[in-house]
Amino acid sequence: MAHSKSDENAPFIIRQPHVDDGSGIWRVxxxxxxxxxxxxxxxxxxxKDFSDTCVVAESDGEIVGFVSGYRPPMRREVAFLWQVGLLPSMQGRGLGKRLVLGFLGSLGARGATVLETTVAPSNTASRALFLAIARQLGAECHVSPCFSAHMFPEGGHEDEELYRIGPLPQPANSRRPLDLHD
Ligand SMILES: CC(C)(COP(=O)(O)OP(=O)(O)OC[C@H]1O[C@@H](n2cnc3c(N)ncnc32)[C@H](O)[C@@H]1OP(=O)(O)O)[C@@H](O)C(=O)NCCC(=O)NCCS
Incomplete structure (x- = not known):
């Protein structure tokens, strides 16, 4: 089981990362x-260089969760969420949802009308998270094949399905970074 020095009752700070957070994100x-x-x-x-489309959750001075993403250069309407993860002790408490909403409110996601991510079919928590986000935003969630297991050279990797959530309500992604503390 993972160790965590954070106090589970400490309040979370949701913010964009700086370079010193890289090691904490890696640990998560x-x-x-x-x-x-x-x-x-x-x-x-x-x-360091993509902090405008990344969000971290800090508790008691420790990074306990993060989201990374980017804007696909040829599809600027999309905010692509690459990875979202929390320390095990922080899972199932609504923090994942707050981080994804924080990502949509980040400076880098401003103006995006679609949230995309990929999810392995067996990842129940991740599937539930993105379906809950779509519900909360009143948006459609369209699921389609994306990367097949055979495309991953290391083997033992599942298929990844593409989740396309949109249209995003514009108030959801026109918030300023400071609003992430809400
Ligand atoms: C996936 C993950 C980020 C979700 O974050 P979380 O804080 O645990 O999820 P939340 O508490 O915000 O829950 C969001 C929704 O998913 C549901 N949910 C969460 N975990 C669930 C589970 N294990 N089984 C079923 N539903 C689940 C919640 O009930 C909630 O739905 P609701 O709003 O309709 O009640 C987190 O579990 C995690 O870090 N998992 C390991 C890393 C990972 O798999 N990342 C995703 C792949 S990129």
Whole structure:
């Protein structure tokens, strides 16, 4: 079981990351349970250069959750959410939903009309999270095939289905970063 020094009752700060958060994000990925781990260098780069489309949850001075994403250069209407994860002790308490809504409220997601992500069919929590987001935003959620298992060279990887949620209500993604503390 993952260790966590954070106090489970401490309030969460939802904010955009800075470079010092890269190692905390990497630790969350490793401990969250079902995320593909990337190098610590990758998470340092994300926190340094892609912070406008990333969000972290901090509790008691510790990074306990994060979202990373980007705007596909050829499809600027889309805010693509790449990874979302929480330390195990923080899961199932509504924080995942707050982080995804924080991502949609981030500076980098401003103006996006569609939220996209991919989900492995066996990831019940992730499926439930994005269906709940669609419900909360009053948006449609269209699920279609995306990456097939055979495309992953390492083997043992499931299919990834594309979730397309939209149209996003514009108030949801025209909030300023400071509103993430709400
Ligand atoms: C996926 C994850 C981010 C969800 O965050 P979370 O804080 O646990 O989810 P929330 O508490 O915000 O719940 C969101 C919705 O999903 C539902 N849900 C959450 N976990 C669930 C589970 N294990 N089974 C069924 N439904 C679940 C909640 O009931 C809620 O629905 P509601 O609003 O209709 O009540 C989190 O579980 C996690 O970090 N998992 C490991 C990493 C991972 O798999 N990431 C996704 C792949 S990129």
């Amino acid at each position: 990925v490793k401990e969250s349970g079902s995320l593909d781990p990337n190098s610590s260098y990758l998470y340092l780069l994300l926190a």
